[in-house]
Amino acid sequence: MSGHNFLEFSYLVAAALFILSLRWLNHPRTARRGVAAGVAGMTAAIIGTLMAPEIVAYRWIEVAFVVGFVVGVPLSWVPLTAVPQRTALSHAFGGLAAGLVGIAKYSHWFDTHELTTFTTSAISLEVILGFLTFTGSLMAAGKLQEIIPTRPITYRNQNLVNLLLLALAVVSAIYLSINPNFWPAFVALIVLSLGFGVLLIIPIGGADMPTVISLLNSYAGLSAVAMGFVLQNKLLITAGALDGSSGFILSVIMCRAMNRSFTNVLFGAFGQVQAVQQAAEEKTVKSATPQDVADLLTNADTVVIIPGYGMAVAQAQHRVHELYDQLTKRGVDVKFAIHPVAGRMPGHMNVLLAEAEIPYESLVEMDDINPEMPQTDVALVVGANDVVNPAARHDTHSPIYGMPIIDADKAHTVIAIKRSMNPGFAGIDNELYYSDRTLMAFGDAKQVLGDVVKAVAGEGVGAGAH
């Protein structure tokens, strides 16, 4: 009996520590304490569980623990550009665990004739959520790793097929709750959920990945909640609900940042309906050499750098940091404007810049930087495109119309570093580049920034103080 009291107590401690852990994440200064609290809570819960009297054999648990460490430790070493894939993969593992526990419980209670309407409904929910998260997240990870084409894969009546699959799964679940011992319906449920996860994600394009990851995060949390209902375990319900609400909040933020709805992300197949490029009018751009860029930057009082995922693709973060150092040393006020969907998952850009040793005080959210843009001397766009496209404000025909953007065009001068004039990821032409305030520096971001840094540093010796 004391084993159970101890178990209850360890669960209580764990739940409290998990909540504290998330609370401490409200500021970078306390955030690492949050991780420590999470680890402590997890350890308490695992030790409590291992001491539970139901456990009669430890061999397989030990094997599984070893496997978890052997796979988990290297997974935490991935480069930060690959963090979204790792995250998707861990959603997949979470979903898989929930789904497998659901099957195990069904098989157990099937044998002992303990299946009731309630337990079977809870198991069905757990299995649906778990397996759709499993295959859906695997697909998302594949797209992020570019094993699977990132462009949306679509076919005729796609949404109809998806809805039909989901409806079939729900019907099997309902049938099963009435006839809990009719196992073929359970098997059908598993297959349908696995299939639905795949089909749900393949039509979604790379640009929507931040939303999709958040949504799958939410599902993974909810599948843990369903598992908690099946096992009558309050700690599981609590932790799953924390995860689920976190994923939900992040999805809402991501959707808002792109001015899209959930249904639109899931059933819209972004990038599919690109307007035909209007017959190219004679538009001219002004180009600039690295030396021009360096002059403009050193003569500015305030500079806002707007990074996009293209910066990470070009591996230019460290050049950006050098530029930041050089300019700050000369008394230029340098800030970074971070769009919520910059990168491949929520907050991704902040992590990439933090890795490049840029202090987090200089990373400013879109809503906070926009009022400052009209007073900014130079806006430097590095690898960003759609998030600075003014068409989002006024062109009702643009696919990105209504999306909140960083007001780069309001700065006195705009410098955009770009490989060529080809339209970006979403295939949308960006009128910012044709503005007479804008200078284009063509070339690989890493290369161009390297030259700019050299020019800035050289100027310090030659021209003297500005």
Added chain:
Amino acid sequence: MFFVFMLATFVGFQVIQNVSRLLHTPLMSLTNAISAIAVVGSILIAGEQFSGFTTILGTVAVAASMTNIVSGFLITDRMLRMFREKERRPKAEGGNAGTAR
């Protein structure tokens, strides 16, 4: 049980809304690790040895959850270590064990 779910969701919304936007990527990897608490359910199934079938499923589930716990906490900490404040020696990062606060 449903009561617990409601309460935890409510607390979750409150706490997570206060998380700095800077830290949304670490937030996701941390909540990932935390929801891998599913490991306790999996341990019970792997350890009670009801049948060979359930033991195998339980074992795989423990391994999957444990992977999430280990990699989730490690990578969250790794990312958080990178967030630094202004006015620090550019190459500070010697022995960081002692007075880290």
